[in-house]
Amino acid sequence: MDREKFNTILRGYWESQILFAATSAGIFDFLNKKACTVEKIAEGLRLDQRSTEILLNALTGLELIKKYRGTYQNSPFARNHLVEGSGEPLTGFVLHNMGLWNAWGNLTSVMKTGRPSEGFAVKNYLTDKRSLYNFALAMHQGGIASSKEISLLFDYSSVCSILDVGGCTGRYALSIMESSSSDSVHVLDLPEMVREAKKIIRKTNREELKKIHFIEGDFFKVDPGMEFDLVILSNIIHSLGEKDCLMLFSRLRSWLTKNGRLLVHDMTVDRSGTKPVHAALFSVNMLVNTLKGKVYSEEEMLKLIRAAGMKRIDKKRTDAGKLVALCS
Numbered sequence: 001m002d003r004e005k006f007n008t009i010l011r012g013y014w015e016s017q018i019l020f021a022a023t024s025a026g027i028f029d030f031l032n033k034k035a036c037t038v039e040k041i042a043e044g045l046r047l048d049q050r051s052t053e054i055l056l057n058a059l060t061g062l063e064l065i066k067k068y069r070g071t072y073q074n075s076p077f078a079r080n081h082l083v084e085g086s087g088e089p090l091t092g093f094v095l096h097n098m099g100l101w102n103a104w105g106n107l108t109s110v111m112k113t114g115r116p117s118e119g120f121a122v123k124n125y126l127t128d129k130r131s132l133y134n135f136a137l138a139m140h141q142g143g144i145a146s147s148k149e150i151s152l153l154f155d156y157s158s159v160c161s162i163l164d165v166g167g168c169t170g171r172y173a174l175s176i177m178e179s180s181s182s183d184s185v186h187v188l189d190l191p192e193m194v195r196e197a198k199k200i201i202r203k204t205n206r207e208e209l210k211k212i213h214f215i216e217g218d219f220f221k222v223d224p225g226m227e228f229d230l231v232i233l234s235n236i237i238h239s240l241g242e243k244d245c246l247m248l249f250s251r252l253r254s255w256l257t258k259n260g261r262l263l264v265h266d267m268t269v270d271r272s273g274t275k276p277v278h279a280a281l282f283s284v285n286m287l288v289n290t291l292k293g294k295v296y297s298e299e300e301m302l303k304l305i306r307a308a309g310m311k312r313i314d315k316k317r318t319d320a321g322k323l324v325a326l327c328s
């Protein structure tokens with residue numbers, strides 16, 4: 001640890017808040033049209049001019065925008081990721097992370113009580129439509145690239161029926177469907193989430209709605225009413241405690257056809273629980289946002305899968321280092 005690294009840790013939230021404020025104020029969308037002076041930006045977005053100039057200069061220092069001869073414009077990164085309708089949008093992630101601010105502010109109290117009071121999955125998950133929409137958008141945007149990668153990792157050609165559990169907008173199911181023998185998929189999610197997911201699909205590619213059969217319900221209670229050749233469980237395990245993971249793995253196993261397989265995709269930590277650092281930090285995100293969630297190690301996850309009766313496990317890693325386990 002050196003002083004520079006320490007300073008980054010000390011003030012990391014300054015940078016996050018600058019990004020959040022710029023996104024909510026609409027600065028990246030505004031600058032998408034053309035380079036503008038601070039006066040034009042403040043007037044166009046109805047912002048205080050002094051505050052706007054200070055923020056714009058900091059955004060320039062962070063390389064999110066550029067300053068040239070007294071005007072500001074988006075950096076190539078902002079153009080590609082931070083503008084509504086851009087090529088590879090990350091706007092959902094920005095808005096979702098912005099919504100987690102209060103939960104993170106309660107970390108000290110969670111250390112004492114062991115229980116989050118503000119957390120995403122605890123308080124505003126189902127009641128606040130805006131945060132639910134932003135969460136769904138983040139999952140949708142994140143799933144676009146990684147689902148394509150996962151669809152190339154294994155041979156799915158014999159798969160005729162697919163269920164995406166906690167599937168949100170169904171990115172993983174739809175990508176895998178392309179390399180399977182199926183032309184539609186089932187996506188199971190909570191009714192409130194299905195509503196938001198449908199809004200996103202209507203906006204981005206309405207035709208996809210014809211290929212998705214949504215099952216609305218709680219994955220701990222619902223009966224899907226049929227068996228599947230492939231059940232996908234992507235980015236769910238980290239939000240659950242061990243008992244719930246085991247219960248869910250056992251339930252999903254019972255939804256498989258004779259040769260059916262369960263695909264588990266999730267982040268992992270090493271045996272020490274400390275690396276990679278982004279996964280150890282994500283575990284804290286689960287601490288402040290869920291009741292029992294954490295990032296599991298590969299060994300812990302495979303032990304739970306085996307305990308649920310699945311003995312054959314083919315494992316791969318994505319470029320981002322996430323575990324993809326095909327189990328039966």
Ligand SMILES: C[S@@+](CC[C@H](N)C(=O)[O-])C[C@H]1O[C@@H](n2cnc3c(N)ncnc32)[C@H](O)[C@@H]1O
Pocket residue numbers: 139140142143165166167168188189190193217218219220233234235236
């Ligand atoms: C972190 S997101 C993962 C979304 C998607 N699988 C992906 O990998 O991008 C968790 C999803 O699980 C859903 N979910 C959480 N608890 C659930 C439950 N008890 N029953 C059904 N779905 C649930 C959430 O609504 C959300 O869509």
